[in-house]
Amino acid sequence: MTRLLLSSAAIAAFATAAPAQTEIQWWHAMGGELGAKLEKIAADFNAMQSDYKVVPTFKGTYPETLTAAIAAFRAREQPAIVQVFEVGTGTMMAAKGAVYPVYQLMADMGEPFDPAAFLPAVVGYYTDREGNMLSMPFNSSTPILYYNKDVFEKAGLDRDTPPATWQDLEAYSRQIMSSGAAPCGFTSGWISWVQTENFSAWHNQPIGTNENGFGAIDSQLTLNGPVQVRHWENLKRWQDEGLFQYGGPVGGNDAPPKFYAQDCAIYMNSSASRAGVVANSKDFEVGYGMLPYYADVAGAPQNSIIGGATLWVLQGRPEGEYKGVAKFFTYLSSPEVQASWSQGTGYLPITHAAYEYSTAHGFYAEFPGAEIPIKQITLHTPTANSKGLRFGNYVQIRTVIDEEFQALLGGSKTAQEALDAVVARGNALIAEFAAANR
């Protein structure tokens, strides 16, 4: 025992005597299973070389992580790397003095870096108008459709055909309910992200002016177009008829249990929900499909847009750390790391190489559902309406979308009134952001 203690003391002494590593702080918002996978990436990088040590720290939810990083920046205690969700992109981009753009970092540090290696549908969301990548994509996902094959069969539907259009989805839902196979047709997570933003991109409808806000900081929302109004109107009608069940604001916490409990036969949510869906659907077989579209809308389906988060590098750290950050980013975007991360989580691979790596290793042949999100975001070359969106104060605008959707379902507003209110309130928030960031 004493000997063991002595030898471990000797090891400890040796460890402290080793040349000092440069520590790189990485603040992130990945809890639970995802957090463990993220920490493994950092640990593997640390084991691979001895100059730098990436220290991941869990900072809570996405908004909490962003707020913590901003507060830390104001107190000059910022981490080198912070994970920021996609709707915080506008905030980060406007803070020119705070962020160290990734393309510039890689060039300054002499790290090989080829923007063309990344999937355009993913990085497009995070590049400026000149095509420069501002942040490093890390976890990107896109909404897809999950369905319960067993319930489909019980309702007399083909268990291998997911609904392709909203018309199909309505008809299938009716049949599922009238046959008694399940008490509800469909539910959805993220009304804002899935049923509003992605819905617009998928139907090639503008979300806002200036290429969905990519072009200028003082853009306007245009979410109250006829196609969006029609969809919200339908959702309200379907909710009244029981075909659709609302899963709650923000991510829609109540939606997954409705699907897992076989109450609702169809469920739309992030591709990164796949691990959860698989783990919770032991009693039935899950099928996968692309998001439905209205067959009579010209240009639909276009391509879906991403969500998730990227890694932003903050200014004001000692010079030595940035070298390590650049090396870490190279490691992070290597095909093996990317492929393992995306296979394990349902997030999209961010590089062509990672996608090919997974394909070559037979991953998509084995799990066909895993390829749907990639096929969906790359279905057509993104248009000005389907590159993504970039508005200031968008975190609050998401809340506005949820509130107005609740007002619609609660019956106090029509779809047109609710979406008009989204636009009016959203534009006020964008104007406020533009004024604060002049």
Place this chain on the structure above:
Amino acid sequence: MKRTIFGNRLLPWFLLAPQLAVTAVFFLWPAGQAVWQSFLRQDAFGFSTTFVGFANYGALFADPFYRNALQVTAVFAVTVAALALGVALILAVAVDRMIRAAPAYTTLIVWPYAVAPAIAGILWWFMFNPTIGILAYGLKQWGYRWDHLLDAGDAMMLVVIAAAWKQVSYNFLFFVAGLQSIPASMREAAAIDGAGPVKRFFTITLPLLTPTTFFLLVVNVVYAMFDTFPVIDATTEGGPVQATTVLVYKVYMDGFVGLNLGSSAAQSVVLMGIVIFLTVMQFRYVERRVNY
């Protein structure tokens, strides 16, 4: 009051210094910063700052959602206080009549006070969850479709119950203590004079409990207004359509989530005004009552 005379003029200041320092560092300085921030418009990172005078306040009171939050806070605070006080008083009176089992009941009733507010919130959220909640399921059997995601009334009821539940324990303790300090001889005398239990409660017990009740009323209103953030965050997140967004929750949403620091600071200053007002009320009236 007794006056203490210090020989040294500096000694009293020296003795007060730690408390004054704590007050200055943890209250006056941040409060001053909030007041200053409320006159500014600033981006999240603090790169560009503009002095905008009272524009943040103007925008606040022009915002229908802020006026809504004021109203929601008033309704919420009064309902939580009334429910928590009412239930606690009934329980306390019941325990006061017990002879043998009183300590066991007291322990059980005080128990919820040890539960962290966020956990209390999650607990009620689970029970009332429209999909998986046992209470929501029970209500459905009775023909009521509980849905706090869309129904403002249901949502308000949920946060009121969750917030009041915890506070019942606290109020209960004070009421039990208050009841025990009422001399039994008074009630016995009234009983001999022929007053029934209800009459005795309203003419003797309740009036003698007023100092306790008033103290608890202020404490409960302050609790409902400022300490219920975790309960609301864990249950309704202020929804639906801000039907349960109280002032404190709005400060958090606009400041911490929305990063609108100017507006958030202005809201904090308004809240500070309300606290000062409530504290003054408490001191003026509670002191007077206690001395009767």
